[in-house]
Amino acid sequence: EMQLVESGGGWIQPGGSLRLSCAASGLTVSTNYMNWVRQAPGKGLEWVSIIHRSGSTYYADSVKGRFTISRDSSQNTLYLQMNSLTAEDTALYYCARGYYGLNVWGQGTAVTVSS
């Protein structure tokens, strides 16, 4: 069974940094297209970033230059390094596999940016 488990969320002050992790089982992070998608409280879904099988990375404009997606093949884990956080980054962050539709999702890790 394919499973994704996010961790690393929490409360952080504006301007701070946080690194999210997404541990995969039943699938190999490095051979899949892996994404981060977020959902602000009571709001819809917002795509954040993708890392291709090739290692190419892409970002939403709202996070470009502040967030970095990466992966560790030895740990079979996806990461999202988030810097210069603002209140607008407060959300539940999901990792998800896929390119033509996101067909495996984790349960999310919550990030709250507040002073």
Added chain:
Amino acid sequence: EVLMTQSPATLSVSPGERATLSCRASQSVSTNLAWYQQKPGQAPRLLIYDAFSRAAGIPDRFSGSGSGTEFTLTISSLQSEDFAVYYCQQYGNWPPYTFGQGTKVEIK
């Protein structure tokens, strides 16, 4: 950026009835469109990809149609477990992938 607009925002339907949800793209995305279902406290679940292909394990009461800028998700006979929020997402012109704002299907 491709803007995705879903309608209606809320759809009130009785169990057993048919539900039709719409999604419009601001520019053509061909058939590069997915539909997701999200229940409270749960992660989204992929229902449809490539506009009309059902994802693994999805009941055949869910069907997708459309191409270009106009898309439809139809639930042929609503079951109690189908009451949820539904999102469309395009992957035809990216980055970024973009989602619609969602349609809530509620019990009438």
